[in-house]
Amino acid sequence: VGGPAMQTSQKDFNNAVSQLKLLKEDPGNEVKLKLYALYKQATEGPCNVPKPGMLDFINKTKWDAWNALGSLSKEAARQNYVDLVSKLSASSESPSPEAPAADRKQPESDSLVVTSGDGITTIRLNRPTKKNALTTQMYHDIIAALQAASKDESPITVLTGSGDYFCSGNDLTNFTSLPAGGPEEMARSSAVLLRDFVNCFIDFPKPLVAVVNGPAVGISVTILGLFDVVYATDRATFHTPFSHLGQSPEGCSSYTFPKIMGSSKAAEMLLFGKKLTAQEACAQGLVTEVFPDSTFQKEVWARLKAYSKLPPNAMRISKQIIRDREKEKLHAVNAEESNVLRERWLSDECMNAIASFLSRKSKL
């Protein structure tokens, strides 16, 4: 069986066979097929068994992979097998760190962080000291991030928050710096921004997941009806205090909420500002699943990493079938909600509520 160098190689090969069983992550079918072929070649030599029939898909695929190695020597196959297993072990021990996507324009402000890794593009609201309240710049940055994510390589896109909140909704100071055109111009441009922002969620073409890491308020709740999946920590709450603020629903919630939870439960949230616990939101169908806070991040990301390995085109097409017939309706609802809010923002009820928050007289 050869000299000392070759015996070492046989020992390495045996170790690699054992090491493979300890891999933490499934390396995927393509790699498993390659490993199978190299194993057969290393232990039995070139493919020497009859080709399975056309309908025996699995064995035929395995046979093809083995046969494709041709006359590769047993020693070379062993070496290739050992190299491949060691590469897989290294990458499973130190999972690819999330990295800013190289070809992606980064957001204008640090309040939004966009990273890609493990088949997931993550858009993270990053203003924890303000409970991730959305500034005007953040709306623009989220629009840009969603547009980029819709074209990037990641099969799944996630929206989440840094710190203890998912998001406290619109930053109420957005309304304090009046443009030259006065309140009317502010209301007009806010309505345009709101409409553009929500349109990006309506049109987003691939699986969009909300990882709700804490309480959610206002627009960060209403847009959840446009996500494909919503995972929440059991610490999360869902609050749409529009009447308290003299405002009205947006994010297509006037349409999606009654559809998701029925009109009376939707009315309790959207008219009376009833705050839901994560469990309640899950029971109403707004949240897909609730996780204990202590294991939330670990469980959710492990699950999303596994989902991101599913065939991306199949996921996109399935989303299209589920969502496309609703799109026209959603765009019309969005336009109407934005127009109504344009009026609301100029109302005394709204101005007084915002002034009250800003003077810290009342908190919701």
Ligand SMILES: CCCCCCCCCCC/C=C/C(=O)SCCNC(=O)CCNC(=O)[C@H](O)C(C)(C)COP(=O)(O)OP(=O)(O)OC[C@H]1O[C@@H](n2cnc3c(N)ncnc32)[C@H](O)[C@@H]1OP(=O)(O)O
């Ligand atoms: C001209 C262009 C304009 C563009 C505008 C675009 C228009 C799109 C608008 C779409 C419509 C959206 C509607 C909504 O989202 S309505 C909901 C709005 N949100 C709220 O009403 C929440 C207000 N915040 C609170 O009630 C509390 O802060 C909260 C319960 C969230 C947390 O309370 P807690 O006591 O735990 O913490 P603090 O209050 O001390 O908060 C810490 C600091 O964070 C600041 N903060 C929190 N939320 C907001 C917010 N929404 N806006 C501004 N600032 C916020 C808070 O002031 C504290 O700051 P300081 O430490 O500096 O005091």
